[in-house]
Amino acid sequence: MFKYELIKEEKDTGARLGRITTDHGVIETPIFMPVGTQATVKSMDVHDLETMGAQIILGNTYHLYLRPGQEIMEKAGGLHSFMNWQHPILTDSGGFQVFSLGDLRKITEEGVHFVSHLDGSRHFMSPEKSIEMQNSIGADIIMCFDECAPADADYDYTKKSLEMTSRWAARCKAAHKRPDEQALFGIVQGGMFKDLRAQSAREITAMDFPGYSIGGLSVGESKEIMYEMLSHTVPLLPEDKPHYLMGVGSVDALFEGVIRGIDMFDCVLQTRIARNGTAMTSQGKVVVRNATYAEDFSPLDPECDCYVCRNHTRAYLRHLIKCNEILGARLLTYHNLYFTLRIMEKIREAIKNDTLLALKEEVFQKYGITS
Amino acid sequence: MFKYELIKEEKDTGARLGRITTDHGVIETPIFMPVGTQATVKSMDVHDLETMGAQIILGNTYHLYLRPGQEIMEKAGGLHSFMNWQHPILTDSGGFQVFSLGDLRKITEEGVHFVSHLDGSRHFMSPEKSIEMQNSIGADIIMCFDECAPADADYDYTKKSLEMTSRWAARCKAAHKRPDEQALFGIVQGGMFKDLRAQSAREITAMDFPGYSIGGLSVGESKEIMYEMLSHTVPLLPEDKPHYLMGVGSVDALFEGVIRGIDMFDCVLQTRIARNGTAMTSQGKVVVRNATYAEDFSPLDPECDCYVCRNHTRAYLRHLIKCNEILGARLLTYHNLYFTLRIMEKIREAIKNDTLLALKEEVFQKYGITS
Numbered sequence: 001m002f003k004y005e006l007i008k009e010e011k012d013t014g015a016r017l018g019r020i021t022t023d024h025g026v027i028e029t030p031i032f033m034p035v036g037t038q039a040t041v042k043s044m045d046v047h048d049l050e051t052m053g054a055q056i057i058l059g060n061t062y063h064l065y066l067r068p069g070q071e072i073m074e075k076a077g078g079l080h081s082f083m084n085w086q087h088p089i090l091t092d093s094g095g096f097q098v099f100s101l102g103d104l105r106k107i108t109e110e111g112v113h114f115v116s117h118l119d120g121s122r123h124f125m126s127p128e129k130s131i132e133m134q135n136s137i138g139a140d141i142i143m144c145f146d147e148c149a150p151a152d153a154d155y156d157y158t159k160k161s162l163e164m165t166s167r168w169a170a171r172c173k174a175a176h177k178r179p180d181e182q183a184l185f186g187i188v189q190g191g192m193f194k195d196l197r198a199q200s201a202r203e204i205t206a207m208d209f210p211g212y213s214i215g216g217l218s219v220g221e222s223k224e225i226m227y228e229m230l231s232h233t234v235p236l237l238p239e240d241k242p243h244y245l246m247g248v249g250s251v252d253a254l255f256e257g258v259i260r261g262i263d264m265f266d267c268v269l270q271t272r273i274a275r276n277g278t279a280m281t282s283q284g285k286v287v288v289r290n291a292t293y294a295e296d297f298s299p300l301d302p303e304c305d306c307y308v309c310r311n312h313t314r315a316y317l318r319h320l321i322k323c324n325e326i327l328g329a330r331l332l333t334y335h336n337l338y339f340t341l342r343i344m345e346k347i348r349e350a351i352k353n354d355t356l357l358a359l360k361e362e363v364f365q366k367y368g369i370t371s
Numbered sequence: 372m373f374k375y376e377l378i379k380e381e382k383d384t385g386a387r388l389g390r391i392t393t394d395h396g397v398i399e400t401p402i403f404m405p406v407g408t409q410a411t412v413k414s415m416d417v418h419d420l421e422t423m424g425a426q427i428i429l430g431n432t433y434h435l436y437l438r439p440g441q442e443i444m445e446k447a448g449g450l451h452s453f454m455n456w457q458h459p460i461l462t463d464s465g466g467f468q469v470f471s472l473g474d475l476r477k478i479t480e481e482g483v484h485f486v487s488h489l490d491g492s493r494h495f496m497s498p499e500k501s502i503e504m505q506n507s508i509g510a511d512i513i514m515c516f517d518e519c520a521p522a523d524a525d526y527d528y529t530k531k532s533l534e535m536t537s538r539w540a541a542r543c544k545a546a547h548k549r550p551d552e553q554a555l556f557g558i559v560q561g562g563m564f565k566d567l568r569a570q571s572a573r574e575i576t577a578m579d580f581p582g583y584s585i586g587g588l589s590v591g592e593s594k595e596i597m598y599e600m601l602s603h604t605v606p607l608l609p610e611d612k613p614h615y616l617m618g619v620g621s622v623d624a625l626f627e628g629v630i631r632g633i634d635m636f637d638c639v640l641q642t643r644i645a646r647n648g649t650a651m652t653s654q655g656k657v658v659v660r661n662a663t664y665a666e667d668f669s670p671l672d673p674e675c676d677c678y679v680c681r682n683h684t685r686a687y688l689r690h691l692i693k694c695n696e697i698l699g700a701r702l703l704t705y706h707n708l709y710f711t712l713r714i715m716e717k718i719r720e721a722i723k724n725d726t727l728l729a730l731k732e733e734v735f736q737k738y739g740i741t742s
Binding site for chain 2: 038039040042043044045046047067068072075076082083084294295297307311312313315316319320322323325326327329330331
């Protein structure tokens with residue numbers, strides 16, 4: 001089952017409070033989804049994800065297709081069972097990863113031929129193949145196989161690309177074998193061209209998907225352009241369906257996206273910078289690796305009540321990161337995800353109280369974001 | 372404070388049930404101590420160590436001397452506070468690591484000049500310097516700075532080495548500034564020569580330390596020789612003091628050591644093989660990395676009730692290890708330490724019931740050890 005309820009729209013913005021119900025549980029929106037590329041949110045176990053309050057996590061079809069592969073995923077009974085995460089999961093289509101392979105892939109109308117980044121083996125991914133793999137993975141929310149055009153793609157390329165993405169969306173819908181258990185989202189493309197975004201939104205929404213994603217943003221364009229494209233595109237999506245902005249999750253983009261009517265976000269930023277030794281805090285980013293924290297025995301974020309901030313100092317975390325200790329990556333990952341999930345919680349509360357713009361101003365000021 | 376109580380000796384063996392009381396808590400012996408080299412048991416947080424039932428962990432003075440260094444360790448208020456582990460800690464003297472540096476160190480009567488394996492910087496470690504650093508770290512149990520002679524050292528070298536170790540032990544005792552809070556153990560050396568072991572035991576025990584370590588074993592000699600040296604050496608130690616066999620922790624050696632009167636063990640085996648993808652189970656070692664486990668949806672160890680065995684399959688763990696995911700190393704580390712601590716628990720129970728040899732036979736048979 002899949003149900004989206006729009007609970008409330010904020011007074012002064014386009015922000016929406018909502019609720020998604022799936023077979024594996026309820027998701028309060030707007031929500032940030034930690035990315036669990038290879039059947040694990042890097043360094044986190046499922047208990048960590050539960051205690052930090054993750055409502056839904058993301059899996060990457062491209063990676064799971066290569067390892068452990070479709071056969072093992074099916075024998076395991078799907079990703080929920082394979083990784084023992086009994087809450088909602090969303091999978092991407094594999095398209096973004098395949099297109100990122102650059103010279104290692106060739107796009108045709110039928111699908112994409114590509115070479116594995118792991119062992120050079122040759123593969124073919126098509127709308128049908130992507131859906132088949134996503135049916136095996138069994139996520140509660142799955143994505144159409146789309147082409148994500150680069151930020152600098154010209155008008156003609158982008159137009160042809162979005163039109164192929166529309167044809168692929170129809171093939172994905174036709175190929176989908178488990179529509180009652182897995183909600184297939186359509187993806188709106190169209191690059192940085194407003195009329196193409198409109199064309200894509202028109203073609204994709206005409207197919208009546210249970211939810212809609214906005215793809216092809218945060219691919220190299222400026223934040224101003226991204227926000228402008230969002231302001232233009234979100235109003236073209238049905239109000240009674242969830243709106244998912246793919247691959248975006250910086251603190252400013254979370255607020256700006258929500259304000260423009262986005263309900264769902266995912267991003268590897270939180271986990272990636274954690275492994276490099278950078279923490280997101282209420283006072284802005286803290287590069288824990290830096291020498292300045294060597295003798296700083298205060299918590300990472302004085303306003304945070306997560307396990308890491310309650311138990312460890314910046315000096316200890318810096319030591320772990322400097323020594324390349326696994327625990328350093330792990331503790332910072334936990335904190336960064338916790339921090340982001342708390343922001344989403346505050347955002348939901350602010351929408352309830354019609355105080356989102358005030359919250360944004362407060363958070364941006366402390367975090368050091370100029371808007 | 373430091374107190375050792377010998378509770379009971381097993382009927383048919385030299386095994387001892389005991390209790391060590393320190394300022395940071397009580398340790399039931401015989402015990403295995405997880406190794407936390409750089410102020411972290413690799414990939415484990417302190418909550419993991421608590422839930423697995425670790426009573427005491429080990430820190431390495433050499434590593435902590437280089438990073439974070441003595442000044443930060445002091446400002447942090449010692450290792451307990453630095454890593455927020457509020458239970459007992461033991462530190463080695465740094466001697467073993469320094470001597471392992473090979474060409475990068477030069478031994479004199481005064482101490483050892485060495486070059487850091489990290490950045491090539493030059494350092495000097497002496498008995499006084501080691502104790503000073505260990506006083507700053509503040510572990511409940513600390514070690515004399517000794518020379519650990521290689522397994523193939525000849526009689527003359529070994530004799531001169533143990534005599535220097537005895538002189539160093541006296542210097543360590545004299546240099547120790549916190550004897551009321553930190554128990555300084557003497558270390559018996561003497562290589563594979565029984566009369567030299569006897570000489571070392573005589574010289575070291577004459578100095579009346581609160582506990583005694585046996586060093587210089589498991590350095591390349593056969594297990595038979597190690598057990599023979601233990602059978603010869605342990606009886607030379609005072610009965611009313613704890614006996615610590617340094618750097619040893621394989622399943623067979625834990626039993627054979629306990630049977631010969633050893634109370635304390637530490638080893639990096641459990642955590643190192645975990646990171647390489649090998650699990651210790653009641654049925655013997657399982658090389659989870661192997662393809663044979665790709666579709667094995669049973670738990671790592673059917674007899675284990677740890678978090679990992681209750682929640683995850685061999686197929687999932689193999690996938691994580693194959694993908695070099697941090698979580699794979701982490702889950703196997705947790706299991707291997709849990710498994711070893713449960714063995715020690717069973718050993719203590721068996722000593723209580725005078726059934727240690729029966730337990731040994733049962734465990735060895737299932738684990739596949741021929742004794």
